[in-house]
Amino acid sequence: MLPIAIDAMGGDNAPGAIVEGAQRAAAELGVPVVLVGRPDAVDALRGDLELVAASQVIGMGDDAGAVRTMKDSSLVRAAEAVRDGRASAMVSAGNTGATMASALLRMGRIKGVSRPAIATPIPVPGSTPTVLLDAGANAECQPAWLAQFAQMGAIFARERYGIAEPRVGLLSIGEESSKGNPLVKETHVLLADPATLQRSGARFVGNVEGRDIMTDTVDVVVTDGFTGNVALKTLEGGMRALVRSVLDALSATAVAEEALGALMPLYATLDPDGTGGAMLLGVDGVCIISHGSSSATAIVNAARVAREMIEAGVVERLRAAVAPV
């Protein structure tokens, strides 16, 4: 396997936690890894990991358009390594918009794909995660793009979570096909046509609502990138507020240790560091987008997912499943 290119400069904890994660991925998973970043920042940390030198860093707050001018940035160089066949995948915990733009610029789209989408796994206690897409790549969408997101999300759910016939739902504000905005209503018509999901081996279960996302009634939830990002962030904020309140309330009791211990498996399920990150579906290569706050463990898990996606040949499967618009 070609090495996985890990952006050493991306994320709140870069480069320290990222390089540590890369080292652990190489040691624990046995996957080949190459770091991408500034030698002065990484050389002292990288041990015997290889480094692709990149002199620039696109910051978390920079505009995604920076990829056009910062051609020697770690993100652009990482995507370039995949394009040039020097790496099998890229992983970054950096600026999401710029990661996406780098992948698009250097890897290009899979033939027939109108727009790539960010597929984010949402943890579901006691079940496989629900794949939400688009989680933020495209603030404005057309119905045919959403139909492609459904096709791609189904492939991802099968390859990543082993779901034989993924159930695909369309995010709306009521189960009836008459509910929603014009985008949803037009997309519903496309998804209800059996031909749309035939090549991805998925089943359309109709409209779903926000409350279904964290249940086991649906495997893939399709929406535009604005709504998807709002839903994802709302859920993250809600979980954070609730988990913190639970911890505060229990910590003040005499039974704190036992009670908190009993909740550890649940916290592990919800921990974003454990999910292995989101995947940008539709670009011509594997691109894993990790959370900005990624720890070393998050990077290990992202590398694990990258390897799984490479071994599953997910890009080839996406190519076969997507119907050109």
Place this chain on the structure above:
Amino acid sequence: MLPIAIDAMGGDNAPGAIVEGAQRAAAELGVPVVLVGRPDAVDALRGDLELVAASQVIGMGDDAGAVRTMKDSSLVRAAEAVRDGRASAMVSAGNTGATMASALLRMGRIKGVSRPAIATPIPVPGSTPTVLLDAGANAECQPAWLAQFAQMGAIFARERYGIAEPRVGLLSIGEESSKGNPLVKETHVLLADPATLQRSGARFVGNVEGRDIMTDTVDVVVTDGFTGNVALKTLEGGMRALVRSVLDALSATAVAEEALGALMPLYATLDPDGTGGAMLLGVDGVCIISHGSSSATAIVNAARVAREMIEAGVVERLRAAVAPV
């Protein structure tokens, strides 16, 4: 005070829990109450509460358009009682779309209001709730409507939660004013004009993200009814999944009783029965929309909120704050 008209037929637990809630509201709060519904379903339960007879019931799954043909339905009769000065407010746990349509049909809009919006309080542990609007009345919106939602939401936050200068945020997918879809970008321009919120005594804090909703960084979150409904339902589903998982994990321990006891105040904060329901802002009368699963306690709290809104003269205050489009 004129009586509060309570729809005895609306909600999953109607008429039993609704009538019980109405009786408790009259007894515990000392507010005058009148029930609206079918005599054969309510007479045996209502004790000495007055009943406005209505022969029809709009079901939870019926289309909102049913209000045009079912003129003797409990919802339409309740709204009519407010219009005719026989009631000071209406409360229903029934079909949300039909409740809204009844209120619009019979009470009409406040002069200058383009579209009414559903304002839903989202609990924030340790702080006052965040008012989210529109939580589902209008799946498609124009920027000027959202500006009015901001004006109305600010009045509601002040009268309901005593917030002197409510902080109004615009829901988007990034804090920068350049982020979002066209609706958000155009609304941002309107809200950034100091004149827009001047009459409602509120302050625009710019774009907010989903993760801010359950924090104390913002008091009013403005969005279109599609996005708002998705955010609300996503949060409800996420909270339900997490609370259930916490209960399951702790129930299996030897310290279940103490641990769960310590979490009771938090559960009370999150319990939708405790919030008193949402309010339809922009119609010419007080209309409280309770959760479909409302218990008797939820109805008591809804009656309490209705009384507060009447006593605060919220409709007059909305009339003064809204700038016609």
